[in-house]
Amino acid sequence: MNAADGGIPRLKVEGLAKSFFNVPVLQGVSFEVNAGELLGVVGENGSGKSTTMNILAGVLPKDGGRILLDGRSFEPANRREADAAGISFTQQELSIFPNLSVAENLFLGRFARLVKGLPLVARRRMREETRELLRAVELDVDPDTLAESLSTGERQLLEIARGLASDIRVLILDEPTTSLTEREANRLFGIIARLKEHGVAIVYVSHVLGEILRLADRVLVMRDGRVALSERNMGLTSRQLVFAMVGRSIETLFPTRSPRAAAPAQILEASRVGDQGSVREISLTLSAGEIVGVSGLMGSGRSKLARILFGLDPHRDGYIRVGTRALGAGDLGARLAAGVAFVTEDRRRDSLLMDATVAQNMALASLPMFARGPCRVIDERKLADKLAGLVDRLSVRCGDINSTKVRTLSGGNQQKTVLARWLLRNPTVLLLDEPTRGIDVGAKEEIYRLLTDLAERGSALLVISSELEELTGLCDRILVIHRGRIVREFSRDQFDRAAILRAAFGQSDV
Amino acid sequence: MPLLFFGVLLLVFGTLSPRFLALQNLQAILVQSGWLIVVALGMNLVLLIAGVDLSVGSAMYLGAVAVGMGLSAEPVWVSLLASVMVGALFGAINGMIIVTLNVPAFIVTLATTFIGRGLGIFISSTKIVYASRPVAEMGRADLSGIPVPIWLTTTAVCASWILLRHTPFGPYVRTIGADREGARRAGVPVALIACSGYLLCGAFAGLGGFISLSQTSAASAAFGQNAEFLAIAAAVLGGTSLFGGRGSWWAPVSGGILITTIQNGLVMIDANPYAYPVVTGFVIFLAALLDSVRSWPVLRYRPRAG
Structure with a gap:
């Protein structure tokens, strides 16, 4: 181990702390990496990985704790200072500028000078060094090509090449393989091995546990802004990592369901519904107090089904009824009146006004309910009372809901805001498309509890999800969609992940 | 594209x-287009950082007022320098307000347009200001057989070329124009560069105003009015995007010559003078249209193997 030469780690972090809007996201994070070592960092979304990396790279200031680089205190005020100190950061979100050339992208922020002291760029030298760096990542393009003509994988390699452009001591890679093909990823692993030989310390953040276990000398698992596990990668298993990430086994996330009434009232009925395209002959019923799951691959028609049920898209064949009332194709108003609500898949794009406040977002769909008198004036006090109650019930964590913008909330709290909007209307039928995508475990658990609670109060829920654990943990029945048709139905006692997956892939079973 | 358009016009x-x-006449077109090219060079810089400067006309006027009122007897280079400095100062004020207060450039420069012109009219007491004799003579003089205004224009173009092609300023402004926050994260000194952009835009406007003044010898209260739109049109016709980040150092040159050619041509074919603004309007519209067509995703799409 290189640590033996003097025993000072290349990078040592002690008690790192950071809060956003008074919500702590890092609480006493400590770890170290030696020269020539790779530290694999895993953790769920919102566990504080990205924040930690951003602090190391000078993008964010820290609130507390110490960072030691080769034993010396290191406090980068900005990205440039971190760069100059030899800390290079390859970000998860690509920061390649499509309108600049490959060479300009590589040297942005540190152009080689023709003459010392003059701001003239040594274009030829820059081009030569670019060729060298491109060779190092085995990317075969001309330095003058505009970056916009590169594929996503090539841009990722370019981003990594940018990390190599300076004399690096620490290389931070945040999800470097997300947009790489397998061949490109292997190329990257080769580059990493070479860098380690040159004594670079590497911090490697990834969701792919296999990569971590394969590449890492040490593994750091983060959870809720703390270190959940920090060990040498000797005999570690992905099971251990998951356990450390989640803090419990996955089953305990779901609340237990109390048994339902023997003959629940049927609320929603769809019969042979189709749009002569992506959805065909769908028949389903939802009863009071029931949670029905819909499983299917991307593009199987599962989201389309929800849009048709909610009336965002029209259907052509069959009929949809809520109670005894038939709902016209694409008649959104009739559904709202009948108490149908829809939590869409992409909350940022389809649901939330990002720059409006939490309160405004919550009240959006139910303002007429609070309008009084001949002038239809909004009863602010009643509304505020209701909202306060909801914030409490959903445990939305934010500052003052009347001044906090939704943009500043975490994914989980944003999703709760969307849920609150529909809960205000006391929905009898709630359709949810990917209700927990991009949300941390804690918020997931709270949302599961809320959905179960809703069902127990008599609402009917339809949950579309690509996470099988979520469906098997939450639902009473699961419908599997394949190419626009419901191919199988599983009741709770029949739940079998493998069978559900097979059905989703269109393989007949039994 | 501008070249094709130019060919059609000539025909x-x-x-x-x-x-x-x-x-x-072709030489006359070059001489006439000088001021517009120079002003558009500055406009080009702020367009690249996804900004705009509507106040270049007022900067031109203030420069002319300074030269005409205070420097009647000084040598030419003092007047030239004064005009450029006044423009730069004006631009620097624009830049400071835009960057430090984070107000949209459109609003800030719209306000300073009126402030600048009002100030100029106040100083000159609405009287026409005249260029000093040496300045007016320079406007008609030749140097090695080439008119001095062309020399000045060429110098400005060279400066813009060096700035955008051979200093970090070029990639910096395009980075800021493409993604301001991303530029900051990449270590680009965004505030400094944006501010310098507006300063330089003002300086170029000052130089453009000086060239124009030396040719017309006099500046009324309407001197430089509407120059901003011609300058924007010139830069955009030449290929710079209205939405920032895309463009080249030569865009204002081809665009400026194009616009001047149209104006000159209208005079030459004895068109009705009332038709000039109509044609100019169409040209500006064409520039905007070209720019949005250029950003159609279909045209951007380049299929690649792998």
């Missing part, structure tokens, strides 16, 4: 008026 005007294609 049309050439057939309609035999005088149009005379060597003398």
